[in-house]
Amino acid sequence: MTQSLHGHGHLHLHSGTVWQGEGHETAEQVLVSDGVITAVGAEVTARLTGLSEQERERVQSVDLEGGFLMPAFGDGHAHPLFGGLEGAGPAVRACTSVEQIVEEVRHYAEEHPELPWILGASYDxxxxxxGLFDARWLDEAVSDRPVALRAWDYHTVWCNSSALEVAGITAQTPDPELGEIPRHPDGRPWGTLREWGAIDLVMQHCPPRDTDTLVDALRRASRYFLEHGVSWVQDAWVEPENLEAYLAAAEQDALEIRYNLAFYADPRHIDHQLEDFAAQRVRVQAAGHPHLTANTVKFFADGVIENETGALLQPYCSGLHDHGMTVWEGDSLAHAAAAVDALGFQIHIHAIGDAAVRQALDAIEHAVSVNGPRDRRPVIAHAQLVDEQDLPRFSSLGVIPCMQPLWAQPDALMTVLQVPRLGTERSDQQYRMRTLRDDGAALAFGSDWPCSSGAPLEGVAVAVSRQTEDGEPDQGWTPQERLDLGVSLDAYSTAVAHQGFTDLHEHPWGRIRPGAAADLVWLAQDPRGLTAPGLRSLPVRATFVGGRAHLHPTD
Known part of the structure; x- marks a missing residue:
């Protein structure tokens, strides 16, 4: 739990290192007045001296105790509702074996006999x-009702036999559009469903989550991000029922951090979605909550490497799925992106494989050529594999690569599911963060939480080391792509604020300077002297959102 200090009156933060960003001078103190930074460094003393006696009584002193104050972290690509809902089902996230998952599902089902479905996330x-999980394994835990669990990648669902039966999925069921039903050699479905075309076959039968449950999920998500120093999040997948939850949370003043919504564009329904997107944006604007905007539209260009649905220029090593899955056929993504851009929305495209990245860049280039120049800040999220000739196009087109630094390590996901599919040569071309930034791209970071940890400092630790938590490999995986610490901190703060157009607000956040909103994070010590293990464990003492301090207890 966090404790809060109100953001009214004056906050004097002092006796620490105030980091104003890579390449900027540091200071020792900051003055915040009614949620806005009014002075930094030596100017603070002069401002305090000039206050009236009555105003001095309103000054709250916060001793940073030698800690480190910097712009609050932002998350350029996450799924807050998904993450919040993980607390409303069986706790499979920490399970390290199939047997543990099955036992956790059994235990949860026994404790909740009233639930018609057992829904949970997210397994390894x-x-x-x-990555093939058998329905019969879950049948051992629950056989009297459907079970559906999402994997960490959220592109895969594992079902029991009851769920397959409800969905009518049999050996004769063809693979749906934009999805795959993996099968045993005799044609029986495994119980593992890949991508939303297949996942929807099951999930459309689930009872919908009520609004109160979704609002509670947003509360949990907000607390989670606050605990990790995050004040602004790009929700990168919002459907109509999710919008209702955000609007209800805004009405209940339950949005403790800032959210920008990205409406999900579906190639099967895009024709009527365009009008809906505009109307939904108007509803968010009418709500008038200072922590809620809806300026973005999200596209999927492909799936993920571990499912062999990431779209590649050259085929997978196994050849099972050849070049992967292209979500938008032909030039349909380019036309849809141009239509969204014409409505004034920011384009945000999930692109994992090098073919998907090229298609995304082509689509953005088309939108620019059709609609003319403007400040659009298009985003390509993930950019896991980028062809050499496409690397400079990020900078030339003004595309923000919003990348997930935590993924740039040889963990089990990489070594078990990705490297065998890509081969060593292509695997070593993944997550070229330093190359993109050196080419002039405005690199920003996101977590993709809950697909992976939403703790920015864990991502920063990998960005500077390219090592696992165990310190492997010794010099880092593809060490030429390691980033300097200051660059990494900027990518998780100021760069995300730029992605979110926050500089266009009356009181922008993402910088520590007079006139900026006081969105700040207080770390227990200066991270610039720490190695990767120290960064991972560095405590967040407090997160400030518009001057309101959420203090995190320390041992």
């Missing part, structure tokens, strides 16, 4: 060979 897809 590397725990079964080739």
């Amino acid at each position: 897809g590397s725990l079964a060979p080739e």
